[in-house]
Amino acid sequence: MTIFEKLKILADSAKYDVACTSSGVDRVGQPGDLGSAVSCGICHSFAADGRCISLLKVLMTNFCVYDCKYCVNRRSNDTPRAAFTPRELADLTIQFYRRNYIEGLFLSSGILRTPDDTCEKMIETLTILREEYRFQGYIHVKAIPGADSRLIARLGLLGDRMSVNIELPSQDSLKTLAPDKSKTDILKPMGYISGRIQENGADLVKYRHAPRFAPAGQSTQMIVGATPDSDFQILRLTEGLYRKYQLKRVFFSAYIPVVEDSLLPSVTTKPPLLREHRLYQADWLLRFYGFEAKELLDEEHQNFNPVLDPKCNWAVNHLELFPVEINRVSYDMLLRVPGIGVKSARKILKARKVGPLHFEDLKKLGVVLKRAQYFIVCCGKAAQGLRITQDSILRGLLSDKGMAMLPQSYEQLSLFPEQNRLTGEDVRKCLTGQM
Amino acid sequence: MFDRADVTYRYDGSFEGMLCCVFESFARRELPASVAPPDRGQLTFTPEVWIETDPEHARRVFASVSKKISKAAAQLVSDIFLSCMEEKELALIRFLRLGYRYGAAVMDMLADDTVNALYRAQLYLKNESHLTLEFLRFSEIKGVLIAQIEPQNFVLPKIQEHFCARFSGERFLIYDRPHQAILAYQPFEARIFSVEGFELPKAEEEEQLYRDLWQHYYDSIAIKERENPVCRRNHMPKRYWNCMTEFQNLPREARRTLKNREETLLK
Numbered sequence A: 001m002t003i004f005e006k007l008k009i010l011a012d013s014a015k016y017d018v019a020c021t022s023s024g025v026d027r028v029g030q031p032g033d034l035g036s037a038v039s040c041g042i043c044h045s046f047a048a049d050g051r052c053i054s055l056l057k058v059l060m061t062n063f064c065v066y067d068c069k070y071c072v073n074r075r076s077n078d079t080p081r082a083a084f085t086p087r088e089l090a091d092l093t094i095q096f097y098r099r100n101y102i103e104g105l106f107l108s109s110g111i112l113r114t115p116d117d118t119c120e121k122m123i124e125t126l127t128i129l130r131e132e133y134r135f136q137g138y139i140h141v142k143a144i145p146g147a148d149s150r151l152i153a154r155l156g157l158l159g160d161r162m163s164v165n166i167e168l169p170s171q172d173s174l175k176t177l178a179p180d181k182s183k184t185d186i187l188k189p190m191g192y193i194s195g196r197i198q199e200n201g202a203d204l205v206k207y208r209h210a211p212r213f214a215p216a217g218q219s220t221q222m223i224v225g226a227t228p229d230s231d232f233q234i235l236r237l238t239e240g241l242y243r244k245y246q247l248k249r250v251f252f253s254a255y256i257p258v259v260e261d262s263l264l265p266s267v268t269t270k271p272p273l274l275r276e277h278r279l280y281q282a283d284w285l286l287r288f289y290g291f292e293a294k295e296l297l298d299e300e301h302q303n304f305n306p307v308l309d310p311k312c313n314w315a316v317n318h319l320e321l322f323p324v325e326i327n328r329v330s331y332d333m334l335l336r337v338p339g340i341g342v343k344s345a346r347k348i349l350k351a352r353k354v355g356p357l358h359f360e361d362l363k364k365l366g367v368v369l370k371r372a373q374y375f376i377v378c379c380g381k382a383a384q385g386l387r388i389t390q391d392s393i394l395r396g397l398l399s400d401k402g403m404a405m406l407p408q409s410y411e412q413l414s415l416f417p418e419q420n421r422l423t424g425e426d427v428r429k430c431l432t433g434q435m
Numbered sequence B: 001m002f003d004r005a006d007v008t009y010r011y012d013g014s015f016e017g018m019l020c021c022v023f024e025s026f027a028r029r030e031l032p033a034s035v036a037p038p039d040r041g042q043l044t045f046t047p048e049v050w051i052e053t054d055p056e057h058a059r060r061v062f063a064s065v066s067k068k069i070s071k072a073a074a075q076l077v078s079d080i081f082l083s084c085m086e087e088k089e090l091a092l093i094r095f096l097r098l099g100y101r102y103g104a105a106v107m108d109m110l111a112d113d114t115v116n117a118l119y120r121a122q123l124y125l126k127n128e129s130h131l132t133l134e135f136l137r138f139s140e141i142k143g144v145l146i147a148q149i150e151p152q153n154f155v156l157p158k159i160q161e162h163f164c165a166r167f168s169g170e171r172f173l174i175y176d177r178p179h180q181a182i183l184a185y186q187p188f189e190a191r192i193f194s195v196e197g198f199e200l201p202k203a204e205e206e207e208q209l210y211r212d213l214w215q216h217y218y219d220s221i222a223i224k225e226r227e228n229p230v231c232r233r234n235h236m237p238k239r240y241w242n243c244m245t246e247f248q249n250l251p252r253e254a255r256r257t258l259k260n261r262e263e264t265l266l267k
Helices: A003-014 A086-098 A115-132 A149-158 A171-177 A183-206 A231-245 A273-288 A310-317 A342-351 A359-364 A390-397 A400-405 A424-432 B015-027 B055-069 B071-082 B088-108 B113-135 B156-166 B205-221 B229-235 B238-243 B252-266
Strands: A055-059 A104-108 A138-142 A161-163 A218-224 A249-254 B008-010 B034-036 B048-050 B139-141 B144-149 B172-176 B181-186 B189-194
Touching: A003 A055, A003 A086, A003 B205, A055 A086, A086 A104, A086 A115, A086 B205, A104 A115, A115 A138, A115 A149, A138 A149, A149 A161, A149 A183, A183 A218, A183 A231, A218 A231, A218 A273, A231 A249, A231 A273, A249 A273, A273 A310, A310 A390, A342 A359, B008 B015, B015 B055, B015 B071, B015 B088, B034 B088, B055 B071, B055 B088, B071 B088, B071 B113, B088 B113, B113 B156, B113 B238, B139 B205, B144 B238, B156 B172, B156 B181, B156 B189
Parallel strands: A055 A104, A104 A138, A138 A161, A161 A218, A218 A249, B008 B034, B008 B048, B144 B172
Antiparallel strands: B139 B144, B172 B181, B181 B189
8 A cells, every 4th residue: 555545544533622722832953953842832733624723633543443323434434444554654744844844743642452452552662752852842742542551651642732632522422323432441541641741740850861741731622513411511621621631722513523423413414513613712712712512502592592602702791790891801701801802902902001091993803893892881871872771782792793693574665774674573583592 | 303314325235334324324313215235226215325234233233132122122133134024224224223222121112003014124134034944945956955936025044044953964955036146055064145046956857756756745735625726825825836846746657667667777
C-alpha cells in the first residue's frame, strides 16, 4: 500500500475527531532542535468545511477490535483498513512540519489487538519524533482507554496535550451505542491524567527542569445529536468536567450519520450544526464570561433557543438587571451585556479612565450596538429613538436568519413599522425556547 | 500652537527619516498637509520640502517617546512604520502631539479618532503577521526552504523571530513580493534586504511529492456534510490562497504519474 493510500484512509477515519488546536504551551525553539510551540496556537489552513487544520490529524491504524455503533472504524464496518509504521508517520510529520504545513501531530488510533499494544506503537512514533528528530513542535495524543497507566504516563511525557473522548453525554447512551466502553473506563484515564498534571505542577515548582507532563493540559469531546440527551444535561456535564478534571477544552461534534442502525438517527438526518453552535457559545460563556450552566438552562428549559444566542436569551429573561451604566458598571457585569465581549469590555475599562464614554465611542471600541443598545445607558442616556419592551428588544436582537425561523403569519406588509410586531404568543414561545 | 501648513514633507522612506519628519514638524511648529516617502506620487499642488535624515534627530524623537509617553507608545511608533496605513506619518505626528500633552494616558484614549486609527493600523499589522505565520508555505529546493508571501503590511521583521527560532538548524528564505524584500536565514544569522525581480526556482521531484501528499491530506480531511465555504473564507481570506500549496492544484494526470513515482522515491 502506498503512503498516499495510507494517508487518505487514516486521515479520512480521523477527521471526525474535533480537536485540532495547538494551543496551551509556549516553547521557544532551541539551537539544534527542530520546532517550537506558541501558546495561542497557530492554524495552518482551513478545510472546505471551515474547520481549522493545525495538526496532522491521523490514526496510527483504523483496525479496531471495538464495535461502537456511531463510529466509522467499528469492527463490523466494511471499510478499507491501513496502518502507518512509526517510522513512516514520524518522517511524514517532520516533512510537513518543515514546510510550515502543520503545527505538529494529532495522533489517535483504533485498537489493534489490545489497548497496550496500540499504546506502544504510538509511543514508538512519538519517541522517534522527540528523541531522534528532536522535534519541539506540538503533539496531541489520545489516551487509549483501558491501557496500562504506565503507558499512559509515558504518552503524557511525550505529548503536549492528552485527550480521552467521553464520546456520549450519558451512561445510558454509552450502553446502547458503545457496548464495549463504559463510563468508568473513560473517566479512569481522565482522572489519572488530571492527577498527573497537578502532581507535575507541584514538581515544577520544586525543580525547574522536571520533565513536563502534558503541559498543554487535557481535553475531551462528545457527540451531540446521536442520542436523546438534552442540552442541559450536556452543559452540566461539561461544567462538571471543567471543574472536576480541570479540562482545557470540551469539544462537541454534531452527529454525522455514517452508518445505518436502528439505534441511531436515520442516515438522512442533517448534522445538528446549529445545536452544536449554541453549545459552543454556552461553553464560551462558562469559560470566559463567568456564567454557570444553571443560569443558562434549567429543568424547565432543557434546550437552547434556536433563534437567540444563549447570552441574549439570558439577558432578555433578566431585564430587571438592565440597563447598566457603561461608565460605572463592573467588569463582570459588562461581560454579561449582549454585544460586549472580553476584548471590548477590557477596552471600555481602559477608555473610561480618561473620559466618559458615549454611544458613538462604543462603536469604535468594537461593541456591537445592534445588540448592546437595549441593555446599556451612557452618561445616563439611552440610545436615541429606542423603545424598550420585550417585544421590540427581541425584534432587534434576532438576526435575519432567526427572523426567518419564526412563523411567517404575523409578518404583514404595512406602511407603519410600529404595527408590525411579534404577537404576544410568539414572544412567549421565543422566551421559553419552544420556537 | 501648531499651524496647518500648505507643504508636503518628503523623506527617504526610512524609519529614521520618518522620525525626522516628526522632529521637523515640531521644530517648525506646523502640521504639514502630507508626509510622503520618495516613491509615493505627488498628490497635491502644495510645495514640497525635502526632510534630510539626521540620525541624531531621529534618536532624540524615539527616546522621547518612551520617556515622555510610554514603552508601549514606542512600540506603537515602530509598528506604525511597518504598517500599510495611508498617511501613517501624518497620523503619527498627530498622535505624538496628543502624547506629549497627555503622557502615558494617551494610550488609554481608545475613543479618540487619532489614537483609535493608530491602534487599528497596529492591529492590522499584528493580525497579518499572525496570518503569515499560519499560511506561509515553504518549498525545499536544493536543501533551502523557500517561501513567497504577498502581505499588505511589511511583516518580515515581525515574523523573523518566530521562524528563526523554529527552524534554527535550517537555511531558509522568505520573499515578500509586493515589498520586494527578502528575509534570509542560515544558522545562526538572519538578514532582511531588498531585491528586484526575484524568481522562485522550480520544485524538484521530491518536493512535488510532499506538495501532492499535502493536497491529498487537505482534500480528505474535510467533512462533506459540513461544507461551509463562507466560514473558510472568513478564517482564510482568498488573497492568501495565491501562495498556498493546497490551492495550487495539479492537473489530474500529473497527480497520477506522481502517485506512481512516489513508491520508488520513498523506498
